[in-house]
Amino acid sequence: MPAGVAIDTGVAKSIASTLMAKWQAEHPDVDWEADERASRTFVPAHDNSDLIGEATQAEGHTYRNVTELDTLLWKRETEKAVVAGSRVFHSGDELGSTIAVSCDMCHPNAANTHPETYPKYQTQLGRVALLRDMINWCLVHPVRAEALSADDPKMRALEAYIISQRAGKTLAYGKH
């Protein structure tokens, strides 16, 4: 279609629809977040609505001038990180398992992952471990995948999901 040529609205719409369909075909996973949310149970992120408008001392400051939009953004972005973690947690493919094993097979709803107990002396390792050390231990052994680096987006997502599922538990580092 040469530039500057006027086209009929109907033709334009049909071109747009074709392009959209093509894009959707190339991105079948586009609704992953909605799918994941529909499949799993999540703990909502903390509700910060009590902070809205609490600006008496904050006049003239950017920090602490909290609007509803802020709290919605915080919640949405935080929960998105958690939902992304759920997706990795529940997928042997995402984890890179060579034997089709995923975290949820032993830890439904991240049960028995107890992130609230780390750091702790891991007797079987003979040293202090963080949650991510244990995630990597599981990846290499029961899952038979490659370990993730500490700043790998998948590691960060897994940590986000696991911690979110244990919301409300008392932090008790070192607990066995």
Place this chain on the structure above:
Amino acid sequence: MTNDDDQTNGPRRGRGPRSVETVYMEERAAVMQALPRLSRRGFMKVSLGAMGAAAAAGVTINPHSFQPIRFVPGARAAEPGAAAGDVGGGGFRIAYISDSHLYKKELNDRFVRSLLRAVDDVNAMDPQPDFVLYGGDLAQLGQPEELDLGAEILKSVKAPLHVMVGEHDWYFDMGERWRRHFGDDNYSFDHKGVHFVVINSVVEKDFWTARGMSPMERMKTVAGLDNGKQSSFTVGDANRAWLAGDLAKVDKGTPLVVFSHSPLYKLYKNWNFWTDDADEVQALLRPFKTVTVIHGHTHQVLTNRIGNISFHGMLSTAWPWPYAPEGLPEMTIQMNRPDPFNPEDGCGDGSVIVHPDGLVDKVYGLWNRNPMTVSAKYMTSGGEADRPKVPNAKSY
């Protein structure tokens, strides 16, 4: 897909992590080969005494790491409450294997080896159990090759075998392949004065058609314990009608043992540790004087008593589940928290001792640990007498 399959052929070649099992099998092979060559002095150096004691007790031990002590099949007969065969007073013993979750062996050899270990266990029982129950979830994703593999392995069970269906066997082709191997999903039989019933309790109402799911998507949804898209387990109208008809022919004084995949009560809905029409099913069982329900699905030591009905879980050969975060029956004494560094810990098989009065002792044959027995006495005393030892590491 790469496959970690060189456990018996020396160190694994190529990239990728060596699994705990691989290391364990290599070290075990090395120890076994080295043993005959050791002088007494060398032996003591390796064993530090512990190995000698373990050998005397009929176990092999890996001295190089904290890898598992493995009971030699049959040695368990010396354990309290686990004596095979002779149960005294005219009772009898049956064995169980459950929840093996097999993938095809080229994809995942671990679950295959675990089922083989369980088959070795029951074949080593001396005397042999009167029959063996397979408790469901033979396959992981209900694939024909998974069910074929499971059926092939179970052919090597020496005692008569009865097989129950689980949701992982069912929701790829709605039981077609499973039925081809094992027949009806509901059946009953009488053995030494006890009426045994095997029932399909994993019927879910249709959640897949409206969502346009493929058979594999349906299967994978059901296979996820914490997947909320699926429905709750039920025995369902048709199977309940069958059960009512079957039980109508049985005298109410006859001891009754029911095998179901899901627990026939309501424990924790989110994980389908749950049967939605449990009240209706229990109503059918309640008129009988002595009733025991043995169920799979929960992969743990799990005990409940509702009225005159005793409920016992079965162990999985593949992996242990955590205890549900709420709703745990008061009668349940948890098994110690499984050690993730110890392959197959918290897994196992087991047996059921049926006494002449129809009451049962349930034996959990936990691999790498002492067995745990939940006795008839414990059940009928409401947990007052004969309590199993409490764990020193409960679930978090």
